[in-house]
Amino acid sequence: MEIIKLQQIKKYYDMGGAEEVHALRGVDVNIGQNEYVAIMGPSGSGKSTLMNIIGCLDTPTTGLYEFNKVNVSDMNDDQLAKIRNKEIGFVFQTFNLLARSNALHNVELPLIYAGINKSERRKLAMQALEQVGLADRVMHKPNELSGGQRQRVAIARALVTSPSIILADEPTGNLDTKTGDEIMVLFEEIHKKGNTIILVTHEEYIAEHAKRIIRLRDGLVEIDEHVKRRKIMNGE
Amino acid sequence: MNFLFEIKEGLRIAFYAIRANKMRSVLTTLGIVIGIVSVTMMATAIEGVDRKFQESASAFGANVLYVQKFPWVGHEDWSIYRNRRDIPLKVAEDIEQHATMVEAVAANVITVRPTQFEERNMKNAFITGTTDQYIYASGTNVSDGRFLSQEESNGGRPVCVIGANVVENLFPNQDPIGKFVKVGSLPYQIIGVLEKQGGLFGIFTSDNRVYIPLKSFMNQFGSKRDVTINIAAKKGADIEDVKEELRGIIRKSRGLKPSDADDFNLNEQELLVTTFSGFTAVIAAVGFFITGLSLFVGGIGIMNIMFVSVTERTKEIGIRKAIGAKRRTILIQFLIESSIICLLGGLLGLIISYPLSLLADKILPTAMPLSIVGIAIIISLVVGVVSGFLPAYRASRLNPVDALRYE
Numbered sequence A: 001m002e003i004i005k006l007q008q009i010k011k012y013y014d015m016g017g018a019e020e021v022h023a024l025r026g027v028d029v030n031i032g033q034n035e036y037v038a039i040m041g042p043s044g045s046g047k048s049t050l051m052n053i054i055g056c057l058d059t060p061t062t063g064l065y066e067f068n069k070v071n072v073s074d075m076n077d078d079q080l081a082k083i084r085n086k087e088i089g090f091v092f093q094t095f096n097l098l099a100r101s102n103a104l105h106n107v108e109l110p111l112i113y114a115g116i117n118k119s120e121r122r123k124l125a126m127q128a129l130e131q132v133g134l135a136d137r138v139m140h141k142p143n144e145l146s147g148g149q150r151q152r153v154a155i156a157r158a159l160v161t162s163p164s165i166i167l168a169d170e171p172t173g174n175l176d177t178k179t180g181d182e183i184m185v186l187f188e189e190i191h192k193k194g195n196t197i198i199l200v201t202h203e204e205y206i207a208e209h210a211k212r213i214i215r216l217r218d219g220l221v222e223i224d225e226h227v228k229r230r231k232i233m234n235g236e
Numbered sequence B: 001m002n003f004l005f006e007i008k009e010g011l012r013i014a015f016y017a018i019r020a021n022k023m024r025s026v027l028t029t030l031g032i033v034i035g036i037v038s039v040t041m042m043a044t045a046i047e048g049v050d051r052k053f054q055e056s057a058s059a060f061g062a063n064v065l066y067v068q069k070f071p072w073v074g075h076e077d078w079s080i081y082r083n084r085r086d087i088p089l090k091v092a093e094d095i096e097q098h099a100t101m102v103e104a105v106a107a108n109v110i111t112v113r114p115t116q117f118e119e120r121n122m123k124n125a126f127i128t129g130t131t132d133q134y135i136y137a138s139g140t141n142v143s144d145g146r147f148l149s150q151e152e153s154n155g156g157r158p159v160c161v162i163g164a165n166v167v168e169n170l171f172p173n174q175d176p177i178g179k180f181v182k183v184g185s186l187p188y189q190i191i192g193v194l195e196k197q198g199g200l201f202g203i204f205t206s207d208n209r210v211y212i213p214l215k216s217f218m219n220q221f222g223s224k225r226d227v228t229i230n231i232a233a234k235k236g237a238d239i240e241d242v243k244e245e246l247r248g249i250i251r252k253s254r255g256l257k258p259s260d261a262d263d264f265n266l267n268e269q270e271l272l273v274t275t276f277s278g279f280t281a282v283i284a285a286v287g288f289f290i291t292g293l294s295l296f297v298g299g300i301g302i303m304n305i306m307f308v309s310v311t312e313r314t315k316e317i318g319i320r321k322a323i324g325a326k327r328r329t330i331l332i333q334f335l336i337e338s339s340i341i342c343l344l345g346g347l348l349g350l351i352i353s354y355p356l357s358l359l360a361d362k363i364l365p366t367a368m369p370l371s372i373v374g375i376a377i378i379i380s381l382v383v384g385v386v387s388g389f390l391p392a393y394r395a396s397r398l399n400p401v402d403a404l405r406y407e
């Protein structure tokens, strides 16, 4: 079943005057349930822009975007916020945790915005933190955690609402290779549990964890291919 | 449910933010603190003046009318009153004879004479000649001994009743009852002492007075005098009816033609109270305008710091939006923050005001009105919401992608 359907998505940035940046110039992509997709491309090719549109953080200038068969191209801010809250889990390159809150509260936050009561919230947040292997760090604030641990908190936060898709924009970009690999193991596990994952990266060896690679160039899909020799990692 | 969680989260964020920027929050809220302190002190002062006034006005006695040449609160050229004929004793007699709705009528005359006891001398005692009825037609009360009796009054006996300040001046450490004071050149035996009245109208109160029988007064100081007539209305009588009847009697007694205007006034406590209320209302209006200005300045300070706060936390706003915070959520968050800062300022203001009000109490008996606590809290919340609105609105409208990218 298709979760994401993008048709002729264009995104222009008005730079004032006659200048216009064409970040996306007509992208067609369909992504189905439980897919594991990597989006690749050189810097400035429009990866993040596409990711933001898929994640309902931004809206396309023109084009059709159906999320779970619902047209989101012309939804208002609050409707988009609801989709981000319930259907999408974000993982960012720079973690983007709340610095003043501990791991538990960071993971609970999406549930607060979803209006879930305290005891249920605690339970779900603890489960998510356990799943990423941080059950013993729940009271730590981001600055008391390593980069890898921070990214795990961010992944727990993305998972906690049981979203339809997980979007990760260069999730290993700020981590060393070993820690990055650990994070990729985690994504593999999440994928096995039935989640849909979309991963932005510019590193070939990271992209090879996915089953499908979409290559962008100058705001257009250049290649959309299946990964032949998929790299599958496990804990060891 | 959702809304409640958002408010709780907003409170949590606000407390974190304020704790993280303690110094800044304190400085920011100073304007509100000062505003609330001045509102509170203003209200406390007005309360004090009001109390003082109520107490003072009661010295004139409720339901007591004063027939006099001069009004207490005049609206016309003062010479009009000065040129009026004196009010003779006969008017009091006519009232006594014809008035149906009065309880007591007491004519009284006043003069200033030195009053002595042994070596002690009071130069400016107000010597008042009156009748035994005076005690029923004034705001005075006997604290020790008794007032003039009918016999003493009718017989013009050499007895007197003295006010509290007279006691203080002439009898600093002995019981005055039974002693003789020299009023002018004649001795009078003290039979009673009056309760202290205090108040704003010092010379009009009984405190500086020596009451002697009217007859004695006239024998000693002469009988051709302008009198004041104190009249106590019957309980339950409509004061306007009483006044109307008295006007008729007095006009007749003074031989006024129907076309003549009254050449006397019927004064009463009520008149002072009304005038005074208008006066305090003006003070209050001016005072609250000034305090309003300081709160306004405080509010601008809050708005400024909230804009800073929003800018500083652009990234945080982006994160919150990315994981599902709606515009409303962000709006509420910042409104709560500014309200809490103001509320803390308000509470701090109240805490500072309380000892100040105790200090004020030493100068002018007063108390911080309880209602001011509620008013201060409401004012601070309103300032918080109003001055926080623009920054909060701007935060709520931030585009999540731009906010996330902000460094």
Ligand SMILES: Nc1ncnc2c1ncn2[C@@H]1O[C@H](COP(=O)(O)OP(=O)(O)O)[C@@H](O)[C@H]1O
Residues within 6 Å of the ligand: A013, A021, A022, A023, A041, A042, A043, A044, A045, A046, A047, A048, A049, A050
């Ligand atoms: N907010 C923006 N304003 C103007 N130009 C932008 C904005 N965001 C992205 N761009 C431009 O759009 C293009 C694609 O950017 P992006 O999607 O971030 O690329 P990538 O993530 O692939 O490196 C770039 O040329 C970038 O400069």
Ligand SMILES: [Mg+2]
Residues within 6 Å of the ligand: A047, A048, A049
């Ligand atoms: Mg990018």
